[in-house]
Amino acid sequence: MPHRRILVVLLLFVYLQIFSVDATLFPCNTTFSCGCSRANASINARIVGGEVAVDHSWGWAVSIRSYFGNHFCGGMIISPRYVLTAAHCVEDYIFSANLLSIVIGSNLLNGTDGQRFTLSGIISHPSYNPRTKENDIAILQLSSAIDFKNDNVAKICLPNVTPTEQSQYPIVTKQVVAIGWGHTTFKGNLSNSLQQVTVKTVASKESKCKVYIRNTNLQFCAAVNGGGKDTCQADSGGPLMFYSKSEQVWVLAGITSYGHQCALPDYAGVYTRTSAYISWIQSVVGNDGIVTVQQSKAVIHHRVSYFLTFVVFSLMILNRFYY
Ligand SMILES: *[C@@H]1O[C@H](CO)[C@@H](O)[C@H](O)[C@H]1NC(C)=O
Ligand SMILES: *[C@@H]1O[C@H](CO)[C@@H](O)[C@H](O)[C@H]1NC(C)=O
Ligand SMILES: *[C@@H]1O[C@H](CO)[C@@H](O)[C@H](O)[C@H]1NC(C)=O
Ligand SMILES: *[C@@H]1O[C@H](CO)[C@@H](O)[C@H](O)[C@H]1NC(C)=O
Numbered sequence: 001m002p003h004r005r006i007l008v009v010l011l012l013f014v015y016l017q018i019f020s021v022d023a024t025l026f027p028c029n030t031t032f033s034c035g036c037s038r039a040n041a042s043i044n045a046r047i048v049g050g051e052v053a054v055d056h057s058w059g060w061a062v063s064i065r066s067y068f069g070n071h072f073c074g075g076m077i078i079s080p081r082y083v084l085t086a087a088h089c090v091e092d093y094i095f096s097a098n099l100l101s102i103v104i105g106s107n108l109l110n111g112t113d114g115q116r117f118t119l120s121g122i123i124s125h126p127s128y129n130p131r132t133k134e135n136d137i138a139i140l141q142l143s144s145a146i147d148f149k150n151d152n153v154a155k156i157c158l159p160n161v162t163p164t165e166q167s168q169y170p171i172v173t174k175q176v177v178a179i180g181w182g183h184t185t186f187k188g189n190l191s192n193s194l195q196q197v198t199v200k201t202v203a204s205k206e207s208k209c210k211v212y213i214r215n216t217n218l219q220f221c222a223a224v225n226g227g228g229k230d231t232c233q234a235d236s237g238g239p240l241m242f243y244s245k246s247e248q249v250w251v252l253a254g255i256t257s258y259g260h261q262c263a264l265p266d267y268a269g270v271y272t273r274t275s276a277y278i279s280w281i282q283s284v285v286g287n288d289g290i291v292t293v294q295q296s297k298a299v300i301h302h303r304v305s306y307f308l309t310f311v312v313f314s315l316m317i318l319n320r321f322y323y
Helices: 002-022 087-093 163-168 274-285 296-322
Strands: 061-065 071-079 082-085 101-104 115-124 138-142 158-160 175-180 195-202 219-223 239-244 249-258 269-273 292-294
Touching: 061 082, 071 087, 071 101, 071 249, 071 274, 082 087, 082 249, 082 274, 087 115, 087 138, 138 274, 158 249, 158 274, 163 274, 175 249, 219 249, 249 274, 269 274
Parallel strands: 158 292
Antiparallel strands: 061 071, 061 101, 071 082, 082 138, 101 115, 115 138, 175 195, 175 239, 195 219, 219 269, 239 249, 249 269
16 A cells, blocks of 8 residues: 555656746746746647737847838847847848837737847858758847846846767657747748747757757757747747746747748757857956846756755655664
8 A cells, every 4th residue: 555655646746846947937036137027927838829928028129120120020128228139040141230110018019018229240150051041140239228227128047068068969759848929830920919839949960950950059959840830930039048047037049040931840949059159249248237147957857956855855755664
């Protein structure tokens, strides 16, 4: 009898550990200086093809607009005067940044709660290769500073990873979230409301990634088995985010770079690996107030604490039944 109880309790524990990964509410620490918005993100990881984001749950989301006001790429706020995006989004505007603008603070492309900012400069990565899309990262400099007293806006946390672990962050098979107003189907229409989609990081040697990833130190893939969930045109430049459980904040794991059409089962999405560019970002932004969060430690810490919980729990049960 005791053995059966132990088994039941252990199975329950394993079940809870596995299914806690699909948590729907992601509470965040509002006193932390990055990675937490006015509203908690709520994610249903089982929804195929994305879902509408909770209003103001991604306060760093940026819509990049053409001269005519059309949304064409995403980005994210990293400090009062700087926004991060993909280099391929802005490659034609390096010398005419004043033609572009950004809108922040609204989940709707036409929302009246949005704030528009003009640009005073575009700093594309010096080694960006338009042909291979390596180093697909650029920094937009705003003409005036964002006021974070307006709680519709927030900045995202950047990952601080040791040089030896840079090419391992984010860890493979981790749940990550992409957001954007991009086309909801290949060659479809833009989405007027901000969409979020949950995918998993994929090992570079998997065929759906290997087919077209160019540099595994600077890029990584994310997808869902069987396809059906992905980023698409006009999501480019937007964030792929990892929820840091220890800090309860969202960290920028990747920048949406390219894919083959959208959500096809044999092709993952390719993302610029943000952890490889922190010192370059720092060199451009200076002391404008980007915030980095120590990463690999957090992940290791969680593994250790799960293991310890498991050991303590097992000992408690054994103690109860055998003495
Ligand atoms: C976010 O979640 C936390 C924990 O559940 C809760 O205390 C907090 O009030 C929530 N914040 C908002 C804005 O709903
Ligand atoms: C939230 O962040 C603040 C500031 O970093 C920190 O002092 C506090 O302990 C954090 N709270 C939780 C629940 O992690
Ligand atoms: C924004 O666009 C949506 C869909 O196109 C429309 O239903 C809504 O009325 C518009 N809102 C405003 C404030 O223009
Ligand atoms: C895109 O929007 C247009 C105009 O609103 C509509 O006629 C068309 O059916 C839409 N296309 C798709 C693929 O949803």
